[in-house]
Amino acid sequence: MRERRSTARQMPGYNQDRRLVMMLLAPGLVVTLGLVFLPLGLAIYDSFFATSTLTGNGPFVGLDNYARLFSGGAFLPALGRSVVWALSNVLGQAFLGLAFALLLHERFRGRTWARGLVMVPYFAPIVVIALIWRFLLNPTYGFLSALEGAPVVLGHPSTALWMIIAVNVWRHIPFMMVLLLAQMQPIPVELYEAARIDGCGYWRSFRYITLPFLLPALAVAVTVRLIWSFGEFDLPYLMAYGGPLESTTTIPILIRSLTFDSLDMGMASAAGTMLAGLLAIIYGLYLWLRAKYEPEQQ
Amino acid sequence: MRKAELSTAKAGRYALVIAVAFFMVGPVLVMLSSSFKPDTETYDPPPTLLPDDPTWSNYIALGNRTEMSLYMRNSAMSAGFATAITLPLAAGIAYATVRCRGHAPKLIPFAEHAGLAAYMVAPILLATPLARILHRFGLIDTLTGLTLVYVAQFLPFALWVLRPYVLGAPVVLEEAALVDGATRFQAIYKVVLPQMVPGLIVTGVFVFNAAWSEYLFASVLLRSGDKLTITAGVSNLMSQGAVPSWGLLMAAGVVLAAPVVVASMALQRHLTTGAGTGAVKG
Numbered sequence: 001m002r003e004r005r006s007t008a009r010q011m012p013g014y015n016q017d018r019r020l021v022m023m024l025l026a027p028g029l030v031v032t033l034g035l036v037f038l039p040l041g042l043a044i045y046d047s048f049f050a051t052s053t054l055t056g057n058g059p060f061v062g063l064d065n066y067a068r069l070f071s072g073g074a075f076l077p078a079l080g081r082s083v084v085w086a087l088s089n090v091l092g093q094a095f096l097g098l099a100f101a102l103l104l105h106e107r108f109r110g111r112t113w114a115r116g117l118v119m120v121p122y123f124a125p126i127v128v129i130a131l132i133w134r135f136l137l138n139p140t141y142g143f144l145s146a147l148e149g150a151p152v153v154l155g156h157p158s159t160a161l162w163m164i165i166a167v168n169v170w171r172h173i174p175f176m177m178v179l180l181l182a183q184m185q186p187i188p189v190e191l192y193e194a195a196r197i198d199g200c201g202y203w204r205s206f207r208y209i210t211l212p213f214l215l216p217a218l219a220v221a222v223t224v225r226l227i228w229s230f231g232e233f234d235l236p237y238l239m240a241y242g243g244p245l246e247s248t249t250t251i252p253i254l255i256r257s258l259t260f261d262s263l264d265m266g267m268a269s270a271a272g273t274m275l276a277g278l279l280a281i282i283y284g285l286y287l288w289l290r291a292k293y294e295p296e297q298q
Numbered sequence: 299m300r301k302a303e304l305s306t307a308k309a310g311r312y313a314l315v316i317a318v319a320f321f322m323v324g325p326v327l328v329m330l331s332s333s334f335k336p337d338t339e340t341y342d343p344p345p346t347l348l349p350d351d352p353t354w355s356n357y358i359a360l361g362n363r364t365e366m367s368l369y370m371r372n373s374a375m376s377a378g379f380a381t382a383i384t385l386p387l388a389a390g391i392a393y394a395t396v397r398c399r400g401h402a403p404k405l406i407p408f409a410e411h412a413g414l415a416a417y418m419v420a421p422i423l424l425a426t427p428l429a430r431i432l433h434r435f436g437l438i439d440t441l442t443g444l445t446l447v448y449v450a451q452f453l454p455f456a457l458w459v460l461r462p463y464v465l466g467a468p469v470v471l472e473e474a475a476l477v478d479g480a481t482r483f484q485a486i487y488k489v490v491l492p493q494m495v496p497g498l499i500v501t502g503v504f505v506f507n508a509a510w511s512e513y514l515f516a517s518v519l520l521r522s523g524d525k526l527t528i529t530a531g532v533s534n535l536m537s538q539g540a541v542p543s544w545g546l547l548m549a550a551g552v553v554l555a556a557p558v559v560v561a562s563m564a565l566q567r568h569l570t571t572g573a574g575t576g577a578v579k580g
Contacts, residue, residue, distance in 0.1 A: 021401045024390035035450035036416040039427035117319045123562035125511035128555040231420025252422040272423045
């Protein structure tokens with residue numbers, strides 16, 4: 001290693017190239033540090049102050065905001081909803097994404113078309129997804145109103161969160177499907193032929209050939225989706241604004257309402273810091289899985 | 299006998315594929331169809347799949363009664379500039395991290411880790427602190443401020459999509475140019491950049507779509523009615539207290555979704571072939 005570096009240093013134009021590398025990296029690093037990590041640091045910093053949203057200032061209060069988070073109130077229920085939200089989302093997406101990938105992997109006429117059409121919900125903006133489903137689920141005019149009894153699903157505290165989970169799963173099936181299809185492409189066909197000759201049916205071939213090929217990518221994808229699901233704000237907010245009766249208030253929705261309704265930026269920052277901590281743990285798991293399964297990506 | 303069994307299985311598979319495709323596209327088609335229905339028809343149950351009497355009235359009302367064209371212009375501006383700034387930054391970083399590892403053995407891994415971590419940060423954590431930072435620089439409630447935030451947000455995503463293209467490009471041509479006496483800069487400009495063009499087009503389209511579709515930052519960092527982007531504008535129409543005109547909302551949804559869905563569909567082959575299975579967070 002040391003050897004190679006010293007020969008690189010003797011190459012003509014080494015210093016010039018080094019300057020070029022700095023020039024290529026610097027702007028992106030500045031933007032990322034200034035507009036992602038600086039605000040993240042500010043949020044953590046604010047969590048130790050009784051910061052008001054209106055003034056952006058407040059006295060130092062130590063861990064008071066955290067103590068208030070955990071002494072009753074809205075935080076723990078929101079955390080519970082976030083866990084339900086993230087786990088159900090990820091499980092639903094992985095399961096249905098796998099089913100879709102299996103269905104659309106085999107050759108048949110119109111496969112390209114089918115794969116393309118299935119992508120549509122994933123390409124549409126979240127605002128539009130929320131709009132469509134608020135219309136479809138509307139008990140008076142929506143298409144569900146044609147059903148007997150016209151169930152009120154988004155307006156009822158016991159069903160609203162599950163309904164939004166279903167919509168979010170629906171939207172993200174294509175993401176998982178594309179990822180798994182890419183993994184299925186290089187599986188040698190000979191393996192399946194050999195398995196068939198040995199008398200394996202569809203399920204045994206799936207269990208002993210397809211699944212082992214997919215598991216590493218599936219594990220990595222599931223952790224990424226877990227991180228992004230915990231942070232998901234747009235769809236639950238636009239479909240129900242946290243209601244009815246806070247039944248869809250996950251941590252990101254709570255952060256918004258603490259910031260803009262209670263004007264309590266200190267508390268909002270403490271809730272955000274807790275979320276960031278949780279995400280950091282899952283991120284650690286993600287890095288570990290990635291190093292284990294995708295060393296060439298490093 | 300066997301042949302009959304085979305064709306039943308085939309028919310079953312086709313039925314399943316059609317059902318799945320309808321499950322995914324059906325709701326979007328309902329929006330499209332409802333945008334051509336007058337409200338009297340939408341509000342008259344039971345709902346129908348196709349309009350009895352198709353009309354452009356919702357689109358005309360959208361143009362006359364809302365600021366939709368202004369919102370579209372704002373979105374096109376912020377997404378366009380964000381793409382124009384993000385692409386060269388991403389191209390430079392992708393090149394440096396793939397081809398010049400030996401020249402900055404500490405900085406490159408640092409940059410890669412920072413980029414990956416930034417990709418995972420939940421946007422909701424950044425919204426209010428970013429509002430304060432932009433306020434400090436006089437950029438709150440400006441499209442310039444929003445554009446800069448988009449550059450930071452979508453740079454990791456752009457890198458994720460672009461990197462496989464750089465990894466896949468042959469090194470030989472570039473080395474030949476260097477051996478023939480070209481400077482590194484000339485080699486990049488004359489040899490590497492032309493090879494990156496397809497990747498840059500795909501990445502550019504997906505970054506533009508992500509910025510066009512972005513909702514959270516647009517709704518927090520913009521205030522004035524004349525600055526709103528299309529997502530913030532449409533979400534305002536959705537949350538207005540009075541009974542909304544569903545026809546108008548559906549037309550707004552079609553206008554918001556159409557450009558990105560059409561562009562993404564045109565390029566989706568590049569997602570399925572495995573290059574850049576990246577995603578916009580969320």
